[in-house]
Amino acid sequence: MTDVSISDAGKHLTLTIGGNSHRFHAIWLRDNAADAETRSPGNGQRLIALRDIDPYTRITKAKVSSGSLLVKFSPEDKTVAYDLGWLLDNSYDRPSMTEPGWLDPGKETWTAQLNDQVPSADFEAVRRGASVKRGWLASLARYGFAKLTGGPVENLALMQVVDLFGYVRETNYGRHFEVRTEVNPTNLAFTGLGLQAHTDNPYRDPVPTVQVLYCLESSAAGGENMVVDGFAAALRLKGENPDWFRVLSRYCARFEYAGEKGVVLRSRKPMIELAPDGELIAVRFNNRSAAAINDVPFEEMELYYQAYRRLGEIIDDPAMEVTFRLEPGECFIVDNTRVLHARKAYSGTGTRWLQGCYADKDGLLSTLAALQADLPEAAE
Structure with missing residues (x-):
């Protein structure tokens, strides 16, 4: 009726x-x-x-x-x-979301249980098949990360990955960067040290919203990649102590990078970012790039550091991480506003060579929306 x-x-x-x-x-x-x-x-x-x-x-x-x-x-x-x-x-006559930290229903949080079902697709199948690409991009949008396997093992193959959904975002690191051990590295990512799970480049405004890491050589022991759902970590923090969630979303942290001549990048953003209506939209966490936090009132600083410490502990919890090893011709893509990535330490013997680059979600989400419009029977 x-x-x-x-x-x-x-x-x-x-x-x-x-x-x-x-x-x-x-x-x-x-x-x-x-x-x-x-x-x-x-x-x-x-x-x-x-x-x-x-x-x-x-x-x-x-x-x-x-x-x-x-x-x-x-x-x-x-x-x-x-x-x-x-x-x-497009009806707007509906109950408004009032609880800070609500999520877009198109996003699904996850923990280590996703290890058995990492979203993944074959490079050639994605390149040649619109429905396969649509499904792969939909998984990337839902979970915030996805793998590609079976890609070419050749220099700058990662550019072919970006071409599947968008455009490279050039930074002071260039159109791409090399991830392998260096002497006197400008960034700890270029050493064999293990890295805590983090989001990349929080010192930029706007931050690159997509990162691609592509494996070309992988004979060194160790070096497994890990990803952590920052949204799941933030909501777990909120469940443990709403005041911790409040201070990390209310007050800005500061981030800075000045690791090379002529470059000083700074930003001022909260570690947990909410939209004005309370939607959880971004997480920034990178201890290596954290500057002095001075936007928190004296009366709240102790609580802020309790929350900061606990968020780091949650991120470090093995129950939160999905771990996989990249082989040559494989890559993974992360939503850099949501998913933290990490790397276990690797040995100095053998080789480990990855190439990385940045892109942005507008291209990815545009490609997905266009595919869903063309293939409405397959749209989620």
């Missing part, structure tokens, strides 16, 4: 479908009209600004017909059709 009624002298209407009611304001409906005079048929972009819509726009008539809601507006005397499915997908 579908019904529609107009209320408040035309300021809003109520659409009832299957017993569920959804209210929409007249100004919102007019602003989101999809007719050819309001939006470009070619690209969907708006052709008018809000200033072009009368602030006293009202609904004078509304009815449901053939899967659409027909709405007539005054003072324009204009009738616009809205797809019912689109209206339900």
Whole structure:
């Protein structure tokens, strides 16, 4: 049963479908009209600004017909059709999220239990098959990381991986960087030391949102890669002590990198970042790049350090980590705003050569959305 009624002298209407009611304001409906005079048929972009819509726009008539809601507006005397499915997908008349730390339902947290089902796909299958690529990118978006196997063992093969979904983000390290032992390294990542799980480059604003690490040689003992779900760690911290979660999300940490001539990178961001409505959107954790924290009030600093220490302990907990060894031609991709990565120490004998680069999620999510639009029957 579908019904529609107009209320408040035309300021809003109520659409009832299957017993569920959804209210929409007249100004919102007019602003989101999809007719050819309001939006470009070619690209969907708006052709008018809000200033072009009368602030006293009202609904004078509304009815449901053939899967659409027909709405007539005054003072324009204009009738616009809205797809019912689109209206339900974009309904804003729902309970608001009030609990800090809520997650987008498209994201799934994980712990070491994911070791038995690491999201992975074959490079050639992803390159040649749109449905395989769609599934692989959907897993990457859901879990925040994924592997590729069976790739070419050749210099700069990682660029072919980025080409699958987006564009390289160049930094002071160049379009890519080498990860192998160096004499007098500019960064601890270029030694055989083990590294605590961390997000990369927290000293940048904006931070690179995707990282690719591609293996070309792997005969040295050790050096296994580990990943930790920063969202799962943050929510575990919150479950143990909400005040710890509060201080790490309320106050900014500071990060800095000045490891090479002519480069001084600094940022000021919280370790746990929330959107204004409380959604958990990012985690930054990198002890090597942490600068002096001076944005926390004296009265909260002791609590802040308790929370900082405990978050590190949770991240270090083997129960939180997924571990795998990369072989030549394999790589993994991480959402650098969510998933921390680490490396176990490796020996000085044999060889270990990885290449890395950065990209951004806008390209990845755009590619995924386009594939889901082209393959709606397979969309999650």
